[in-house]
Amino acid sequence: MSHSQEDLRGIQSARLDAFKQREAERYADARPQTLARLQSEKGSFLDDVPMHWMKDWPMPFPMLVSHAKGARLVDLDDNAIDDFCLGDTGSMFGHSPDPVARAIAAQADQGLTYMLPTEHAFEAGRLLTEKFGDFRWQIATTASDANRFALSVARAVTGKPKVLVFEGCYHGAVPDVMVTLENGETKPRPGLTGQVVDLTELAICAEFNDLDSVEAALKSGEVAAIITEPVLTNSCMVLPAPGFHDGLRKLATEYGALLIMDETHTISSGLGGYTGVSGLDPDIFVVGKCVAGGMPTAVWGMRQSLADAYTTYDANRPGGHSGLGTTLSANPMQFACLRANLSEVMTAEAYAHMEAGAERLAQGLQDVITRVGADWHVVRVGARVEFICAPGPLTSGTQARTAHAPEIEAAMHVGLLNRGCLIAPFHNMMLVSPVTENAQIDRLVAAFDDIMTELFEG
Structure with a gap:
């Protein structure tokens, strides 16, 4: 050029x-x-x-x-x-942390997947709570999966259709969040492959650090959840302004929306992620990528009150596939690596x-x-x-x-x-x-x- x-x-x-x-x-x-x-x-x-x-x-x-x-x-x-x-x-x-490599070797000849829990699973769950807070956990394979499942739960429990996301956000390959702001209006992001659904029916976009734009979106009464990274990380990092996260928590509660923190990148912030370091209070916590030391794994957890609400919803929904979960998620290799990484590496x-x-x-x-x-x-x-x-x-x-x-x-x-x-x-x-x-x-x-x-x- x-x-x-x-x-x-x-x-x-x-x-x-x-x-x-x-x-x-x-x-x-x-x-x-x-x-x-x-x-x-x-x-x-x-x-x-x-x-x-x-x-x-x-x-x-x-x-x-x-x-x-x-x-x-x-x-x-x-x-x-x-x-x-x-x-x-x-x-x-780091690549192949020794405790994780040993856990892989130990599990390798005991079976790779059987769609049933192991004893390691319960220790992994205890360690997840110890590291990240009091949530009721589920295991996925990628953070994209975990975010999709979290949004489904939010819509199920609140009965509302939309998710509020921030301009410049990154939540993996989740179609629902692929929107952008153009002259103050929510539009589908350009270049999406095979996109046929009008994403503005599923999501509304606001500006990070702008609580007025968040409240304006919430006033529609359509927002099931606010999903956000604590820090914008994928398009030139943007730090939260003082009081921004407290304001999100307050607005979400006031307008009956759930608050989802996606810590897949901000797990770099310190032990417990940005949520732990800064004392944030999300309804749902998501983290993936490195949580199991490099073994493809993500976790998402709900506060007890939300878990109770979802359990009630789940008991009363029509029979059939929930749309949550994938066959290879929560496999024994993930549990072995989670246990090793959380206890000895992180x-x-x-x-x-x-x-x-x-x-x-x-x-x-x-x-x-x-x-x-x-x-x-x-x-x-x-x-x-x-x-x-x-x-x-x-x-x-x-x-x-x-x-x-x-x-x-x-x-x-x-x-x-x-x-x-x-x-x-x-x-x-x-x-x-x-x-x-x-x-x-x-x-x-x-x-x-x-x-x-x-x-x-x-």
């Missing part, structure tokens, strides 16, 4: 183009075996990858991973890489290490931004850090959308990878795990410094 010489977020466009070209060539030169393997295997998968997101990374072609352990991974061409993406939170506690000591490392990373990145004079900023939530190519702080999803700079972010992603550092592909997110070393953090800061110096100073 050609550009004039205008600045793009403080970077001369021609300089960015030259950088992108060099980094793409450098990436390809370092991965001849990977490229040959990809070319030899064309035809087995749709678009040549087993899951289409794998083509959405900004690298010129997918990187094939050979193995990973701790906070490092090695690709097919034997390039060793410091991993700050960590499966986009799925491996936030500890206060682990989070203390993560917090200290993330603060080191955030300060290092901000120092570089300040030194080169970029009008950018860094934001951190516990172990989760993001550099944002715009002034901050951001206060809404709409601001986050306009702060996103895909062309710069894609170039920097490949540049960092060429310097031995992997960050999340769809935004500039970095995670510090319990096994991430200061030397790795310092290498990432140095790589960022090298790139920023080239882009801003030539």
Whole structure:
């Protein structure tokens, strides 16, 4: 793509183009075996990858991973890489934590799934309550599933049809929440595949940190639940304003809506997630990704009063399939991994290490931004850090959308990878795990410094 010489977020466009070209060539030169393997295997998968997101990374072609352990991974061409993406939170506690790996090995020859509980299940339930609060738990395979089930329960108990979501939110592959704000009106998000239902019949969109917009939506009397991340995390991080979560709780109670906290990303906030650290009081709590140490698992829990209301509803509904649950959910491997991860990996000591490392990373990145004079900023939530190519702080999803700079972010992603550092592909997110070393953090800061110096100073 050609550009004039205008600045793009403080970077001369021609300089960015030259950088992108060099980094793409450098990436390809370092991965001849990977490229040959990809070319030899064309035809087995749709678009040549087993899951289409794998083509959405900004690298010129997918990187094939050979193995990973701790906070490092090695690709097919034997390039060793410091991993700050960590499966986009799925491996936030490191790749294959030893207690989880041992639990997998122990369970492997005792059966993988039988649609019945094990003794591990009850210990996992006790640990979930110990870590996250007094909820009545259910096990799912992904947080997308858990969110769908939670919304079904909310609609069943309240008898209301709609869910309130926030502009810029991320709740997985849940069709009901795929709406956006356009000139203050709720519209379906563009680009949805095969969408035939008018999503505005199912959801209404409000602005994060705007309690007036929340109350205006609730006044319709149609909202069964407010579902939110405690922090917007998937489109340039947006922190909650003081009093915002207290206001949500108050408004939800006043207007007869349930409050659902999706902590799938903000589990990085500390032990117990943002809910535990900040003393929030949701009706339903959802977390997935890393909760079982990387084994595909999600959990969702209801307060006792809501569980009682749902039990009454369930006893009186017509017979037939509830639409909740999937065959492979709550399998014995999940319980074994949950028990190991919650008891031995997800500890206060682990989070203390993560917090200290993330603060080191955030300060290092901000120092570089300040030194080169970029009008950018860094934001951190516990172990989760993001550099944002715009002034901050951001206060809404709409601001986050306009702060996103895909062309710069894609170039920097490949540049960092060429310097031995992997960050999340769809935004500039970095995670510090319990096994991430200061030397790795310092290498990432140095790589960022090298790139920023080239882009801003030539």
